[in-house]
Amino acid sequence: MKTKLTELLGIEHPIIMGAMAWYTDSKMVSAICNAGGTGVIATGGRDLDWVRDQIRKTKELTDKPFGVNLMLMDPKVDQVADIVIEEKVAFVTLGAGNPVPFFEKLKAGGVKVLPVIPNLKLAKRVEEKGADAIIVEGMEAGGHIGTLTTMAHMTNIIPNVNIPVIMAGGFGDGRGIAAALLMGAAGVQIGSRFLVSHESSGHPNAKQRIIEATDTDVVVTGYSRGHGVRGLRSKFTDEYIAMEVSGVPQDELNKFATGTNKKAAIDGDCEYGLVQVGQSVVPITKEMSIKEIVDELMEETVKTLQKAPDLLK
Numbered sequence: 064m065k066t067k068l069t070e071l072l073g074i075e076h077p078i079i080m081g082a083m084a085w086y087t088d089s090k091m092v093s094a095i096c097n098a099g100g101t102g103v104i105a106t107g108g109r110d111l112d113w114v115r116d117q118i119r120k121t122k123e124l125t126d127k128p129f130g131v132n133l134m135l136m137d138p139k140v141d142q143v144a145d146i147v148i149e150e151k152v153a154f155v156t157l158g159a160g161n162p163v164p165f166f167e168k169l170k171a172g173g174v175k176v177l178p179v180i181p182n183l184k185l186a187k188r189v190e191e192k193g194a195d196a197i198i199v200e201g202m203e204a205g206g207h208i209g210t211l212t213t214m215a216h217m218t219n220i221i222p223n224v225n226i227p228v229i230m231a232g233g234f235g236d237g238r239g240i241a242a243a244l245l246m247g248a249a250g251v252q253i254g255s256r257f258l259v260s261h262e263s264s265g266h267p268n269a270k271q272r273i274i275e276a277t278d279t280d281v282v283v284t285g286y287s288r289g290h291g292v293r294g295l296r297s298k299f300t301d302e303y304i305a306m307e308v309s310g311v312p313q314d315e316l317n318k319f320a321t322g323t324n325k326k327a328a329i330d331g332d333c334e335y336g337l338v339q340v341g342q343s344v345v346p347i348t349k350e351m352s353i354k355e356i357v358d359e360l361m362e363e364t365v366k367t368l369q370k371a372p373d374l375l376k
């Protein structure tokens with residue numbers, strides 16, 4: 064399939080596997096690259112040696128382009144950017160802060176910049192400052208979220224910028240990908256759907272919880288304070304939300320939440336850890352290889368697009 068995203072990155076399918084802290088490493092990223100999409104190494108919580116090592120391992124496992132996530136609030140973000148340039152990584156995604164100060168250095172180093180954007184104003188600003196594409200994430204997504212939905216973002220942002228727009232949040236099957244492409248997106252970024260894959264190093268307990276989950280099992284902590292994080296309901300989320308509504312100070316809540324993603328993803332504690340996952344969990348019914356997931360997504364996408372002209376008959 065040819066879209067502005069496949070052309071920008073030189074990939075076969077318009078699918079990016081988004082960075083997922085404690086999950087997306089060389090194994091997952093090389094698997095999606097070899098399946099025709101591309102993927103992003105997550106750097107949150109990792110040290111610099113791990114980042115360089117994972118970039119090098121990914122290069123050994125695939126000759127296709129891949130990305131690295133720059134967490135803009137991470138005190139080591141400048142050094143991560145330097146490693147990305149030294150290792151000639153194809154692109155970065157940048158989130159959780161102002162991405163603009165990083166553009167010049169990264170672009171001069173030959174690295175494409177794809178900031179993750181929460182609203183139209185910032186979309187226009189990063190376009191003006193030279194972003195190669197934007198990733199626009201709706202609040203259906205797993206992990207840290209904003210306040211607007213994917214559909215509202217597609218409606219508001221896609222017609223108002225000229226660079227490729229990659230939509231994220233809630234894409235769990237090919238019908239959704241087809242809908243985004245018809246809305247004018249250049250591609251999609253997907254996270255949750257890839258958590259339950261053979262290549263994912265996520266703990267079997269976390270994978271099983273996701274398989275068993277239905278739509279209403281997915282909740283948000285911290286939304287009322289502007290720090291929304293989406294994941295599966297658990298003892299942790301019940302307690303956190305009770306503390307949140309009863310007015311517990313933010314730093315105490317932060318302390319309570321620190322490390323909960325890792326606790327679920329790596330240690331397998333899905334009650335006092337948080338299994339971060341998005342709203343579109345129903346299509347996740349079994350563990351598959353990343354290639355099988357990508358093939359299924361693309362087959363559904365093509366079928367849906369092929370059927371679309373029937374609506375006009």
Ligand SMILES: Cc1cc2nc3c(=O)[nH]c(=O)nc-3n(C[C@H](O)[C@H](O)[C@H](O)COP(=O)(O)O)c2cc1C
Nearest residue numbers: 081082083084204205206232233253254255339341
């Ligand atoms: C477990 C998990 C961890 C995530 N960690 C990050 C991260 O470290 N950096 C980032 O930019 N996005 C992160 N995300 C967001 C994903 O990259 C992606 O945009 C999102 O999952 C898309 O929505 P979906 O989950 O509905 O597919 C994370 C998402 C999940 C589910």
